[in-house]
Amino acid sequence: MHHRLIDIFERWLYPKAFESAILISLILSLLAISYSAVLYTGGTYFAYLHLFYVAIVFSGFFFSIHGGLIVGLLASLMIGPFMPLNVEEQIMQPTHSWITRSFFFMLIGGVSGIGSAIFRAYLKEIKEKYLTNPISNLPNFLGVETIFDKKIQTINDMALILIDLRNINEIEIAIGPARVDTLLRRVAADLKNGIPGDVIIGHVQTSVFTILVEDSSRIDAVVKLCRLALKSSYMIDNIPIFVEEFFGISCFPEDDNNFSGLFGKARMAINYGAKQAKSLAKYDLTVVDPSGENAVLLTALDEAIKNDELQIHYQPKIELKTGKVYGLEALARWTHPEKGEIEPSKFIPLTERTMLINPFTKWMLERTFKDMANWQAAGKNLKLAVNFSLRNFHDRTIIEKVLELVAHHNLDPTHIEIEVTESAFSTNMPEIIKTLTYLREKGITISIDDFGTGQASQQYLFQLPIDGLKIDRIFVSEMEHNPAAQAIVQSAVSLAHQLKLKVVAEGIETEQQFKMLAQMGCDLGQGYLISAGMPYDQLLRWLDNSDKKYAL
Ligand code: C2E
Ligand code: MG
Ligand code: MG
Numbered sequence: 001m002h003h004r005l006i007d008i009f010e011r012w013l014y015p016k017a018f019e020s021a022i023l024i025s026l027i028l029s030l031l032a033i034s035y036s037a038v039l040y041t042g043g044t045y046f047a048y049l050h051l052f053y054v055a056i057v058f059s060g061f062f063f064s065i066h067g068g069l070i071v072g073l074l075a076s077l078m079i080g081p082f083m084p085l086n087v088e089e090q091i092m093q094p095t096h097s098w099i100t101r102s103f104f105f106m107l108i109g110g111v112s113g114i115g116s117a118i119f120r121a122y123l124k125e126i127k128e129k130y131l132t133n134p135i136s137n138l139p140n141f142l143g144v145e146t147i148f149d150k151k152i153q154t155i156n157d158m159a160l161i162l163i164d165l166r167n168i169n170e171i172e173i174a175i176g177p178a179r180v181d182t183l184l185r186r187v188a189a190d191l192k193n194g195i196p197g198d199v200i201i202g203h204v205q206t207s208v209f210t211i212l213v214e215d216s217s218r219i220d221a222v223v224k225l226c227r228l229a230l231k232s233s234y235m236i237d238n239i240p241i242f243v244e245e246f247f248g249i250s251c252f253p254e255d256d257n258n259f260s261g262l263f264g265k266a267r268m269a270i271n272y273g274a275k276q277a278k279s280l281a282k283y284d285l286t287v288v289d290p291s292g293e294n295a296v297l298l299t300a301l302d303e304a305i306k307n308d309e310l311q312i313h314y315q316p317k318i319e320l321k322t323g324k325v326y327g328l329e330a331l332a333r334w335t336h337p338e339k340g341e342i343e344p345s346k347f348i349p350l351t352e353r354t355m356l357i358n359p360f361t362k363w364m365l366e367r368t369f370k371d372m373a374n375w376q377a378a379g380k381n382l383k384l385a386v387n388f389s390l391r392n393f394h395d396r397t398i399i400e401k402v403l404e405l406v407a408h409h410n411l412d413p414t415h416i417e418i419e420v421t422e423s424a425f426s427t428n429m430p431e432i433i434k435t436l437t438y439l440r441e442k443g444i445t446i447s448i449d450d451f452g453t454g455q456a457s458q459q460y461l462f463q464l465p466i467d468g469l470k471i472d473r474i475f476v477s478e479m480e481h482n483p484a485a486q487a488i489v490q491s492a493v494s495l496a497h498q499l500k501l502k503v504v505a506e507g508i509e510t511e512q513q514f515k516m517l518a519q520m521g522c523d524l525g526q527g528y529l530i531s532a533g534m535p536y537d538q539l540l541r542w543l544d545n546s547d548k549k550y551a552l
Helices: 003-013 017-041 047-078 095-131 141-151 168-175 177-194 216-229 259-275 290-306 344-353 357-377 390-394 396-408 429-441 457-463 473-478 483-498 511-520 536-544
Strands: 084-086 158-165 200-205 208-214 233-236 239-242 245-252 280-282 310-319 325-336 340-342 383-389 416-421 445-451 468-471 502-506 524-526
Touching: 003 017, 003 095, 017 047, 047 095, 095 141, 141 200, 141 208, 141 259, 158 216, 158 259, 168 177, 168 239, 177 200, 177 208, 177 216, 177 233, 177 239, 208 216, 216 245, 245 259, 259 280, 290 325, 290 344, 290 357, 310 357, 310 536, 325 344, 325 357, 344 357, 357 383, 357 390, 357 396, 357 536, 383 390, 383 445, 390 396, 390 429, 396 416, 396 429, 429 445, 468 473, 468 483, 473 483, 473 502, 473 511, 483 502, 483 511, 511 524
Parallel strands: 245 280, 325 383, 383 416, 416 445, 445 468, 468 502, 502 524
Antiparallel strands: 158 208, 158 245, 200 208, 233 239, 310 325, 310 524, 325 340
């Protein structure tokens, strides 16, 4: 049953002064109408006395057993010994007749009262179900919201503390949903036992508990109690489970005047805190609305793509052995009219979470392939590498676009490379494998970007059909002084060669790194030592002066 309907029932089944006055007037009117009907139609001999049952049942329903009995008695008296059987002929009722009737009036009043009591109990039960989290038996979102709405009628200072068990999904994968329920019950019990009873504890989403505190000056004290009450690890079926608790706080009425609003803001505070590795954050104006900012950024980027406001920088890759320029990687650049330069690492992940990654990549392809046609026409035989997010492979039209542009500009597909980054997690591996295989059949080269950093790098290595890998710059930048980084680079190079893959080292900044990589047998290198990314015109000038500059 919908909770609004329950509210309506509740209002009339547990009447306050106003509702009681209306109901009593209604019952009295019904009694008066029934009495008049009996009197003016000529006495109890006629059927109208049954009208009284309406008032009796009604009272039983709304005022329980005693209501039903009182009105039953009242009705019995109204058409009792003083009401004639036949008014016109002044024949009075036989005694047994009104006594029997009185009995039935009271019986019906009582039964109606009992029926109403059963209905009330049922209503209470479904209401509780509606407002309670079945796992922990604490109030759920609607439950806490109802309590909140009631409280703010009299209180004008309240704080909401949100507790998010951030790693609940990983825990669930590790130990299964049934044990997660056990864990949640334990957390609920710890909160209930550890915090004094004058706060409202709720369990509003699987991983989220809430605490309503009257009087926001007590926030710190209550948070302290929560931290004491909650353990950082729980033993469930002899398995130790580590729980990451994050706290977010918002206050009524400063931050918002309704529960949903406060909830959203406390959530925002949590996310903001988590980004800075802080487990406690209070909502305030410095906790900017990230979704709002992102939305603005995405709209602006959409415009920028349509208006051709993005630029492309090309960064050369050279052969480490010969120093010859091998190819160019295209990197997106965005100069926002107000915000200035926005780094790709800021806007690419945003586009990946929306469908904007596809129009963006199409734009990149159009622009870079055109540039490539130009440098080919100028007699420069260089490969072009473009970056693809795994998400791109879900859109057939992007793949077709690649082939279409290759044909349109009459390019050599073996000179085109796609660097696949793992920045967006992808689930549909079989589809991606199919697409990559298709592209390779057409002659296009595929390599894995940022090798070694992504969690799935190794897995991709044996799942994806690829031609090369790029060792992430993190290892390159560390390799001079850190033997572990050096070992990783060395093993990535050998691994690549054993698998007949071409290996590129990115982020080369020093001569020393260059030398070490060349000695290890790394095929290609890229980095600020050679050159940063450059706009197309500058690139052409750079290429003219680059011959053999980097040979050892
Ligand atoms: P990436 O593909 O690994 O690109 C290499 C990044 O390292 C570039 O940063 C480049 O400027 C930077 N870099 C190059 N040499 C050096 C060096 O010697 N030292 C240091 N510290 N950095 C160096 P950028 O341009 O900021 O791009 C960041 C990431 O954004 C790229 O990483 C790539 O994953 C993504 N990205 C850029 N353009 C695109 C694009 O068109 N499509 C997609 N899907 N992703 C792109
Ligand atoms: Mg790349
Ligand atoms: Mg990279």
